[in-house]
Each structure stands twice: as C-alpha cells, then as structure tokens.
Amino acid sequence: MNRIVVIGGGNVAASLVPALGDRVVQVYSRTHAHAEELAPGRATDSLDSVTADADVYIITLVDDAVAPTAQRLARLNPGALWVHTSGSVPIEALDPLGPRRGVVYPLQTFSRGRRRDFADIPIFIEGDDPAVGLLARSLSRRVLEADSARRRRLHIAAVFGCNFVNHLWAIADRLLGDDGMSFDLLEPLLRETLDKAVETGPRSGQTGPARRGDTRIMESHKRMLPPELADLYSRLSESIIKMYRQ
Amino acid sequence: MNRIVVIGGGNVAASLVPALGDRVVQVYSRTHAHAEELAPGRATDSLDSVTADADVYIITLVDDAVAPTAQRLARLNPGALWVHTSGSVPIEALDPLGPRRGVVYPLQTFSRGRRRDFADIPIFIEGDDPAVGLLARSLSRRVLEADSARRRRLHIAAVFGCNFVNHLWAIADRLLGDDGMSFDLLEPLLRETLDKAVETGPRSGQTGPARRGDTRIMESHKRMLPPELADLYSRLSESIIKMYRQ
Numbered sequence: 001m002n003r004i005v006v007i008g009g010g011n012v013a014a015s016l017v018p019a020l021g022d023r024v025v026q027v028y029s030r031t032h033a034h035a036e037e038l039a040p041g042r043a044t045d046s047l048d049s050v051t052a053d054a055d056v057y058i059i060t061l062v063d064d065a066v067a068p069t070a071q072r073l074a075r076l077n078p079g080a081l082w083v084h085t086s087g088s089v090p091i092e093a094l095d096p097l098g099p100r101r102g103v104v105y106p107l108q109t110f111s112r113g114r115r116r117d118f119a120d121i122p123i124f125i126e127g128d129d130p131a132v133g134l135l136a137r138s139l140s141r142r143v144l145e146a147d148s149a150r151r152r153r154l155h156i157a158a159v160f161g162c163n164f165v166n167h168l169w170a171i172a173d174r175l176l177g178d179d180g181m182s183f184d185l186l187e188p189l190l191r192e193t194l195d196k197a198v199e200t201g202p203r204s205g206q207t208g209p210a211r212r213g214d215t216r217i218m219e220s221h222k223r224m225l226p227p228e229l230a231d232l233y234s235r236l237s238e239s240i241i242k243m244y245r246q
Numbered sequence: 247m248n249r250i251v252v253i254g255g256g257n258v259a260a261s262l263v264p265a266l267g268d269r270v271v272q273v274y275s276r277t278h279a280h281a282e283e284l285a286p287g288r289a290t291d292s293l294d295s296v297t298a299d300a301d302v303y304i305i306t307l308v309d310d311a312v313a314p315t316a317q318r319l320a321r322l323n324p325g326a327l328w329v330h331t332s333g334s335v336p337i338e339a340l341d342p343l344g345p346r347r348g349v350v351y352p353l354q355t356f357s358r359g360r361r362r363d364f365a366d367i368p369i370f371i372e373g374d375d376p377a378v379g380l381l382a383r384s385l386s387r388r389v390l391e392a393d394s395a396r397r398r399r400l401h402i403a404a405v406f407g408c409n410f411v412n413h414l415w416a417i418a419d420r421l422l423g424d425d426g427m428s429f430d431l432l433e434p435l436l437r438e439t440l441d442k443a444v445e446t447g448p449r450s451g452q453t454g455p456a457r458r459g460d461t462r463i464m465e466s467h468k469r470m471l472p473p474e475l476a477d478l479y480s481r482l483s484e485s486i487i488k489m490y491r492q
Contacts (some may be wrong), residue, residue, distance in 0.1 A: 088463065107431060107432070107434070107435055108434055108435050108438060109435060109438055109439060109442070109453060111442065111451075114438075114442070116434075116438065120434050121434050122431045122434065142431075144427075144431075150425060152466070152467075152470065153421060153422075153424075153425050153470070154422075154425075154427070154431075155463075155467070156421055156467050156470060156471065157418040157421040157422050157432065158418070158432065158435060159454055159455065159467065159479075160414045160415075160417045160418045160421065160479075161414060161415050161417075161418035161432050161435070161436060162432070162435050162436060162439045162453075162454070163452070163453060163454030163455070163456065163457070163486070164414050164454075164482045164486075165411045165414050165415070165436070165439065166439055166443055166448050166451060166452055166453070166454075167448075167452060167456075167482060167485060167486045167489070168406045168407060168410050168411050168414070169406075169407050169411070169443050169448035170447075170448040170449045170452060170489065171406045171407075171485075171489075172403040172404070172406045172407030172448075173447060173448050173449060174449075175399060175402055175403040175406065176399075176400075176403050178399075179396060179399050181390075181400070181403075183443070183444070183447060183448065184444055185353060185368045185388075185390075185400075186353070186403065186404065186407050186408070187444050188353070188354055188362075188366050188367050188368065189353055189354050189355060189404060189407070189408050190407060190408060190411070190440055190444075191440065192354060192355055192360075192362065193355060193408045193411065193412055194436055194437065194440060196355070196357065196360070197412055197415050197429070198429070198430055198433050198436075201416075201419060201429060202412050202413075202415035202416040202418075202419050202429065203416045203419060203420075205357075205412060206409070206412055206413060206416060207355060207408075207409060207412070208405055208408070208409030208410075208412075209405065209409070210409065210413075211409070217334065217401075220398070221398075221401070221402050221405065224398065224399070224402060225402065228485070228488065231481075232481060232482075232485055233405075233406075235477075235478060235481050236410045236413060236478075239413060239417075239474070239478055240409075240410075240413045242474065243413070243416065243417075
C-alpha cells in the first residue's frame with residue numbers, strides 16, 4: 001500500500017495525487033505535462049514505462065478507456081491491487097489485470113485547478129480484497145460499500161441533484177442576464193436553500209408557487225417565459241404538485 | 247428614519263427586526279407571542295394600537311394581506327415612509343397610506359428559527375423617496391433598483407434557481423432513500439457544484455451525460471426510473487442538449 005501508481009492525469013487525479021502524498025511513485029498521463037505537474041520527476045506518458053514495482057495501481061481514466069487500458073496492462077503486475085475510480089464502469093473491467101481488483105469511487109465533481117480535500121468526500125467501494133477498504137479509508141472518513149447497481153443509482157441521484165440543478169442555475173443565469181443582472185445576486189438565496197436542504201431535508205423545505213398551489217402566479221410566470229422554458233416550468237411545477245399531493 | 251414600526255411577525259420580520267436593531271419601536275403581529283418574541287415589550291396584536299408616532303413603517307405581511315392592511319391603516323400617519331418587502335406586490339398597493347411609499351425586497355428565503363445576516367442579502371428597491379434607498383443601505387451592502395416587472399423576472403429566476411432546484415434535491419433524496427442512503431452523502435458534491443457555478447458561471451460548469459451527449463447512459467438511467475421521473479429526466483436532458491447546441 002506504500003507504493004502507488006496513478007494511471008491518468010485528469011481532473012480526478014489532480015485531487016487524488018495530492019491526497020495520496022508521497023505514496024505516489026508514478027503518474028501516467030497521455031499528456032506528459034499533466035502527469036509532470038501532478039508528480040514532478042515521477043511522470044510518464046508511455047504505458048510501456050509504467051513501473052511493475054508498485055503495490056497499488058489506481059486507474060482514473062475516462063470511463064471508456066478503463067477496459068482497453070486493463071487489457072493493455074494485463075501482464076504488468078498480477079499480484080498488485082488494481083482499482084478504478086469510476087461510478088459507471090463495472091469492477092469486471094479490471095479482470096485481465098489480476099485477482100486483486102476493486103472500485104474506489106469518490107462522489108464528487110472534479111475540475112482542473114480546483115483541488116478538493118478528499119477527507120470529506122464520500123467514497124464508495126467494491127471488492128473482496130480488504131486492501132480496497134484500507135486504501136479508501138486512508139483518503140476519506142466516509143467510506144461505504146456500493147456494487148455496480150448501487151453506483152448506478154448514486155449516479156442517477158447525482159444527475160438530478162447536481163447536473164440538472166446546475167442546468168436550472170444556467171437557466172436562472174440566462175433569465176437574469178436578459179435583464180442585465182448577474183447570477184451572483186442569487187448566491188445568498190442558493191446557499192441558504194442548500195443549507196436548509198441539508199439540515200432539514202429538501203422535502204420539508206420546499207417553497208414557491210407550485211408548493212403553495214398558487215396558479216395565478218404560475219400562469220403569470222409562464223406568460224413571461226419563452227415557450228421551451230414555459231414548458232419546463234410547467235413540467236417541474238406539476239412534479240412538485242404531485243410529490244406533495246401523495 | 248430612527249423610529250421604525252414593523253407590521254408582521256413572520257419569517258421576514260424574524261430576520262429583519264434584529265437587523266434594524268433599536269430603531270424598532272413596535273412590532274405588530276396577529277399572533278401576539280410572535281411580535282413579543284421579536285421585540286420584547288414593544289409588541290402589539292391590534293392594528294388599532296399601531297403607533298402614529300414613527301418615521302418608517304415596514305409591512306412584511308404575506309402578499310395578499312398587504313393591500314387590505316394599507317386600506318386599514320390609511321389615515322394613521324400620511325407623512326411617514328411606508329414600504330413593503332414583497333417581490334410580487336406592486337408599489338401601488340401602498341397608495342392609500344400616503345405619498346411617501348416604496349418597496350424594499352430582500353432576495354432571500356426566510357424561515358423561522360434561521361436568522362439571516364442582512365448585510366450580504368441583495369435588496370431590490372423601488373420608490374422615488376430617497377429614504378427608501380437610505381433604509382435599504384442601512385441593512386445591506388447590495389442595493390439595486392427593481393420595479394414590479396424586474397421583481398417579477400427576479401422571482402421567476404429564483405423559482406428556477408431555488409424552488410425547482412430544491413425539488414430536484416427532493417427527488418435525489420427519494421432515489422437515495424429507496425436504496426437506504428442518506429441525502430447528506432451528496433452534500434460535498436452539491437456544495438462544490440454551487441461554488442463552481444458562482445465562481446465560473448453555471449453554463450461553463452455544466453457536466454453530466456446530457457452535456458456529453460452520452461445517450462447510452464441516459465437510456466440506462468431512464469430504464470431504472472419510475473415513469474414520471476423518467477419523463478422529467480428526458481425533459482431536463484433535452485433542455486440541456488438544446489442549450490449547448492445553440
């Protein structure tokens with residue numbers, strides 16, 4: 001567990017490598033500068049140069065690259081622990097690499113230039129090898145088990161809670177921009193809404209015209225919106241009304 | 247400006263009265279205990295007992311109560327400044343009270359038991375009287391002008407960015423709960439998504455299957471969802487695809 005190779009130099013690696021500290025003996029990235037930036041002097045841009053002398057290999061590549069890379073590195077180090085960090089890729093993608101394989105899936109969105117503290121990020125693990133859990137717990141205080149089916153459900157929840165939410169913020173941003181106003185005017189409101197959702201649960205904190213059943217305001221809002229946004233407004237309002245009718 | 251009466255003892259008043267400090271000479275609420283809690287010894291539950299001896303009256307009642315209350319208090323103090331705090335009520339609702347009237351609309355969601363710091367809340371003002379702006383700036387560093395039409399557009403943006411967003415969190419909460427998981431597992435992801443949206447704008451930070459055009463994952467997600475959520479998933483995904491196609 002003390003000699004770790006990170007395969008991939010993208011957004012996940014950019015937060016993972018600093019969290020692993022001096023356990024990282026090598027970082028592979030197709031773009032040499034990305035690997036070098038994360039682990040100066042320990043970078044490679046050739047899969048042929050990945051060291052066979054490590055205890056753990058962590059694959060942080062994009063989903064579609066995991067299985068082909070596993071095929072490619074099949075004979076490198078069959079006694080090591082091999083894990084990937086993807087929410088969507090089944091553990092079986094790692095089968096060619098050896099019997100000790102697992103998934104260490106951090107539930108977070110990672111971006112270049114925004115290093116995240118891993119300690120608070122929930123990590124979902126899969127794998128029989130006890131080293132999978134040890135690795136995860138060396139990174140985060142919140143480690144839970146999740147097989148492929150559960151990771152898929154987590155992903156759907158994250159799409160609603162994060163991707164779709166961000167899209168609604170982009171719509172709000174556009175509506176404000178049309179009136180010469182800036183998105184950050186909403187910031188205190190959004191932070192308070194999130195704080196409240198986390199503290200008391202989003203269901204009990206629901207407010208707004210649909211929750212109150214205020215059809216007069218809903219109709220006046222729809223008249224002010226372009227057709228595609230008016231349609232989305234209706235759909236979401238109906239979904240709110242339905243959730244609280246039950 | 248030094249003797250202020252607050253009409254209403256609800257959620258807005260609960261944050262506003264402490265922010266106004268010792269300028270508050272009286273708080274009216276239909277529920278005496280609510281007013282007394284906010285301003286001990288300065289409470290009344292009778293509109294007939296509202297003092298005529300004040301410089302400013304701030305009406306924080308629910309939307310539908312503003313106009314009737316303005317009629318009711320019409321002859322109380324026509325020389326004072328009268329304002330309401332609603333995003334939806336036109337300034338004209340205050341006409342019966344006298345010529346000095348305005349709107350001081352804080353863009354925030356208020357809840358009993360969660361006192362908000364007014365200094366960071368954007369306040370949108372309307373009204374010719376310079377005292378309206380002075381009052382707003384004594385509460386917050388961010389004061390902007392907004393007539394009824396702009397307040398309505400702000401409200402629509404807030405419905406998308408806050409009410410609808412909270413609903414999507416309630417859906418995510420339900421999906422997690424069906425699998426025995428807790429909503430707070432999403433908290434680091436949601437906070438990071440919000441931080442990123444505020445720092446770089448939500449449009450550029452959009453991620454997820456719809457943004458990538460990953461139809462394989464979108465179809466597999468929809469198959470796992472109950473029909474009404476699958477439909478909402480499709481609508482929101484289409485809306486994302488459309489925004490980035492342009």
